[in-house]
Amino acid sequence: MNKAPKEQFFLQPVVNGSSGDLVTDLSVAIYEHRLLPGTKLGEDELSDIYNVSRTVVRAALQALSHLQLVELRRNRGAFVSQPTVREAREIFEARALLEPRTARSAAERMTDAALARLEAHIEAEHEAIHAGEQGKAVRLSGQFHIEISHIADQATIAEFIERLVARSSLIVAIYWRRQSALCDKHAHHALVEAFRRKDGAEAEALMKSHLLDILSALDLRETAKPQTSLKSILGKSPD
Amino acid sequence: MNKAPKEQFFLQPVVNGSSGDLVTDLSVAIYEHRLLPGTKLGEDELSDIYNVSRTVVRAALQALSHLQLVELRRNRGAFVSQPTVREAREIFEARALLEPRTARSAAERMTDAALARLEAHIEAEHEAIHAGEQGKAVRLSGQFHIEISHIADQATIAEFIERLVARSSLIVAIYWRRQSALCDKHAHHALVEAFRRKDGAEAEALMKSHLLDILSALDLRETAKPQTSLKSILGKSPD
DNA sequence: GTGCACAAAACTGTATACAATAAGGCAATA
DNA sequence: TATTGCCTTATTGTATACAGTTTTGTGCAC
Numbered sequence: 061m062n063k064a065p066k067e068q069f070f071l072q073p074v075v076n077g078s079s080g081d082l083v084t085d086l087s088v089a090i091y092e093h094r095l096l097p098g099t100k101l102g103e104d105e106l107s108d109i110y111n112v113s114r115t116v117v118r119a120a121l122q123a124l125s126h127l128q129l130v131e132l133r134r135n136r137g138a139f140v141s142q143p144t145v146r147e148a149r150e151i152f153e154a155r156a157l158l159e160p161r162t163a164r165s166a167a168e169r170m171t172d173a174a175l176a177r178l179e180a181h182i183e184a185e186h187e188a189i190h191a192g193e194q195g196k197a198v199r200l201s202g203q204f205h206i207e208i209s210h211i212a213d214q215a216t217i218a219e220f221i222e223r224l225v226a227r228s229s230l231i232v233a234i235y236w237r238r239q240s241a242l243c244d245k246h247a248h249h250a251l252v253e254a255f256r257r258k259d260g261a262e263a264e265a266l267m268k269s270h271l272l273d274i275l276s277a278l279d280l281r282e283t284a285k286p287q288t289s290l291k292s293i294l295g296k297s298p299d
Numbered sequence: 300m301n302k303a304p305k306e307q308f309f310l311q312p313v314v315n316g317s318s319g320d321l322v323t324d325l326s327v328a329i330y331e332h333r334l335l336p337g338t339k340l341g342e343d344e345l346s347d348i349y350n351v352s353r354t355v356v357r358a359a360l361q362a363l364s365h366l367q368l369v370e371l372r373r374n375r376g377a378f379v380s381q382p383t384v385r386e387a388r389e390i391f392e393a394r395a396l397l398e399p400r401t402a403r404s405a406a407e408r409m410t411d412a413a414l415a416r417l418e419a420h421i422e423a424e425h426e427a428i429h430a431g432e433q434g435k436a437v438r439l440s441g442q443f444h445i446e447i448s449h450i451a452d453q454a455t456i457a458e459f460i461e462r463l464v465a466r467s468s469l470i471v472a473i474y475w476r477r478q479s480a481l482c483d484k485h486a487h488h489a490l491v492e493a494f495r496r497k498d499g500a501e502a503e504a505l506m507k508s509h510l511l512d513i514l515s516a517l518d519l520r521e522t523a524k525p526q527t528s529l530k531s532i533l534g535k536s537p538d
Numbered sequence: 539g540t541g542c543a544c545a546a547a548a549c550t551g552t553a554t555a556c557a558a559t560a561a562g563g564c565a566a567t568a
Numbered sequence: 569t570a571t572t573g574c575c576t577t578a579t580t581g582t583a584t585a586c587a588g589t590t591t592t593g594t595g596c597a598c
Binding site: 102103104114118134135136137 | 548549550551
């Protein structure tokens with residue numbers, strides 16, 4: 061059926077069937093800012109695009125809502141979440157609480173294999189930036205933090221960090237101030253160097269300042285960016 | 300058909316309709332150890348008990364699985380989660396990381412109303428213990444921690460603590476060593492006293508030692524309690 | 539021209555029917 | 569008697585139909 065090709069630009073061009081997990085596809089699209097905060101995710105729309113029934117779409121949307129990537133409003137539908145300024149602050153406070161210590165832990169447990177993974181990751185980030193794929197760069201940048209949390213080998217805390225990073229990508233989509241490429245290119249590199257030396261204290265310090273850097277690149281004034289909520293009230297789809 | 304009235308002993312005796320939220324009911328049952336780790340939660344069974352369709356049961360089970368209170372196995376069904384020894388340690392490490400600081404925060408923001416709520420909560424705990432309702436006491440004991448996290452007014456971290464407390468109740472169900480009543484009766488009281496004085500440092504210290512107390516009351520030797528994993532592999536239902 | 543009321547359309551919430559998969563039992567054979 | 573293979577049964581995965589709610593559009597009155 062040749063209908064609604066509009067949204068297919070925002071989502072993976074699933075070749076008529078299961079390209080993989082619906083949750084994953086949507087997550088990636090949100091991570092990469094192809095689906096922006098406030099976007100309505102209609103059930104019929106998604107079931108058309110992915111050629112599955114609304115049942116599985118609903119399950120996917122529910123899963124995403126538990127990750128707080130989408131917000132479900134009863135009888136209204138699913139929307140990509142729009143973290144408030146307050147939530148944004150809270151999320152970065154939580155990250156500042158969890159991630160530096162986790163980076164230390166990761167440094168102490170670092171292996172050659174893990175180090176290689178991180179280096180490959182940074183390489184991929186650079187490539188994405190140079191290729192002008194800013195969305196992909198944002199996503200990889202977040203996944204770098206997730207990778208570190210997994211190396212720290214604390215699944216429970218890693219899961220929390222994963223959730224925080226996910227929501228952070230929404231925050232970046234809304235509140236990011238600079239248009240230029242990501243500024244944390246060097247920060248990630250410096251972190252890897254600390255990891256190579258298994259210098260836990262340095263890794264912890266670097267992570268802490270790195271998070272502060274990101275936070276300082278956000279415009280979290282209460283009065284700023286009113287267009288965000290406005291978009292969610294007025295506009296329905298991001299044409 | 301007059302089948303499976305057995306499970307109705309474990310669940311709220313819903314009077315033929317909606318007593319409230321299915322997720323809440325199941326959560327409470329798990330919190331109170333009426334549903335034990337490893338218990339199979341069949342969809343038909345639940346839809347019979349609650350007089351709703353499998354659709355809503357599935358949604359509830361999915362929600363609980365995202366809270367990590369139940370584990371979903373594809374084509375196998377839903378089971379009350381059975382945290383491993385390792386997960387138990389991780390969960391309490393995470394609590395030790397988050398809760399003491401949160402207690403300090405709560406102390407600094409304490410209001411009369413919040414204090415009254417906490418005192419009422421402790422009162423309810425005592426009543427449950429004296430009434431011999433051990434399950435209810437366990438649940439209230441956990442909710443005390445959740446209440447504190449809400450007072451700290453950091454929704455993101457409060458949500459994490461909520462998840463940790465939820466899983467902790469599973470851990471207690473599996474690994475709790477002592478049969479006697481909960482030992483943290485005085486710990487909670489001492490915390491409230493610190494809160495009353497708005498003594499953040501004291502609250503932080505008390506919470507830290509309180510968590511260590513709980514941890515020390517668990518039997519987390521790797522070799523202990525093999526019947527847990529065994530039960531999940533061999534046994535199907537805990538009759 | 540503006541505002542309100544009513545109706546119709548679109549969408550979500552729920553139930554149910556069917557398909558697919560896994561579990562358990564029975565029989566046949568070694 | 570133990571084991572293996574198949575078949576029956578039970579349970580989950582998915583699709584679809586219907587009911588309820590929200591939204592939107594139209595028309596009438598002011």
